[in-house]
Amino acid sequence: MADDMVEQLRKFSLTPEEEDDIVIDPSLRVRAVEACSSSLVGKLLTKRGFGRAALKDKMRKVWGSLAGLRILDVGENLFHFRFANDMDMQRVLNGGPWCFDNLLLLLKRWEVGMKADSVEFKDIEFWIQLWGLPFECITQEIGKAIGERIGTVLEVHKIAESNEWGRYIRIRVSIPLNRPLRRGGNVVLGEGDKCWVDYKYERLLVFCHCCGMLDHETRDCAEKNKGVGGGCSKEFAYGAWMNASQSYRRGYRWKEGDLASQKRGYNRGEG
Numbered sequence: 055m056a057d058d059m060v061e062q063l064r065k066f067s068l069t070p071e072e073e074d075d076i077v078i079d080p081s082l083r084v085r086a087v088e089a090c091s092s093s094l095v096g097k098l099l100t101k102r103g104f105g106r107a108a109l110k111d112k113m114r115k116v117w118g119s120l121a122g123l124r125i126l127d128v129g130e131n132l133f134h135f136r137f138a139n140d141m142d143m144q145r146v147l148n149g150g151p152w153c154f155d156n157l158l159l160l161l162k163r164w165e166v167g168m169k170a171d172s173v174e175f176k177d178i179e180f181w182i183q184l185w186g187l188p189f190e191c192i193t194q195e196i197g198k199a200i201g202e203r204i205g206t207v208l209e210v211h212k213i214a215e216s217n218e219w220g221r222y223i224r225i226r227v228s229i230p231l232n233r234p235l236r237r238g239g240n241v242v243l244g245e246g247d248k249c250w251v252d253y254k255y256e257r258l259l260v261f262c263h264c265c266g267m268l269d270h271e272t273r274d275c276a277e278k279n280k281g282v283g284g285g286c287s288k289e290f291a292y293g294a295w296m297n298a299s300q301s302y303r304r305g306y307r308w309k310e311g312d313l314a315s316q317k318r319g320y321n322r323g324e325g
């Protein structure tokens with residue numbers, strides 16, 4: 055029951071029938087929880103209208119028509135994605151961020167007790183590439199240390215498992231949504247050597263090139279539209295160059311497989 059309704063009812067006395075608690079057998083709750091164990095809750099980051107059926111169709115397609123996937127409409131801009139197994143769910147969660155109609159679809163693990171009016175999306179997960187470190191510093195430990203200053207580190211790409219991958223460190227980080235994306239950071243290496251490290255975001259599809267926030271596009275930016283004397287100049291401080299996929303296009307040479315999978319990943323998120 056919605057909180058305002060509960061508040062409203064406090065003013066009145068309940069009838070004996072209404073006062074009777076409706077007790078649900080714990081086994082029913084257990085079964086309900088089990089049915090949701092491999093699931094995600096998603097929120098489309100927008101204030102405008104969108105096609106719910108179109109979103110469901112699109113996500114099914116881009117996730118590869120996963121058998122057993124159910125997508126439930128559970129609230130304003132809110133969806134519950136129930137997967138057949140943990141592997142499918144983890145693959146989707148780890149492969150994001152995802153977009154629909156140029157809007158970000160935020161995803162998080164479902165938790166017991168979540169309700170439409172209480173679920174919050176404060177963070178977003180990205181694979182971030184750290185570019186610009188000296189050769190000897192391309193290590194998992196250093197990647198983790200830098201990542202911990204960016205957000206919550208969820209995973210560091212295992213360098214030993216990938217062939218000849220020595221240009222950058224790749225980390226999965228959960229970052230706050232209410233802050234501009236960071237373009238990079240000064241890293242002080244032990245004895246005082248300092249170097250600038252570029253952060254390149256994989257699957258960075260939609261964000262504001264004026265203020266660096268993820269929750270709106272450049273054309274909708276309040277900063278940009280402040281007019282003469284305020285706002286952003288024509289030269290935006292942020293840009294598509296922060297997208298890791300753009301680095302490929304600027305002529306870096308990659309293993310064929312990496313390039314193909316990256317392109318596939320990039321294309322998957324568009325639309």
Ligand SMILES: [Zn+2]
Nearest residue numbers: 262264265275
């Ligand atoms: Zn903006």
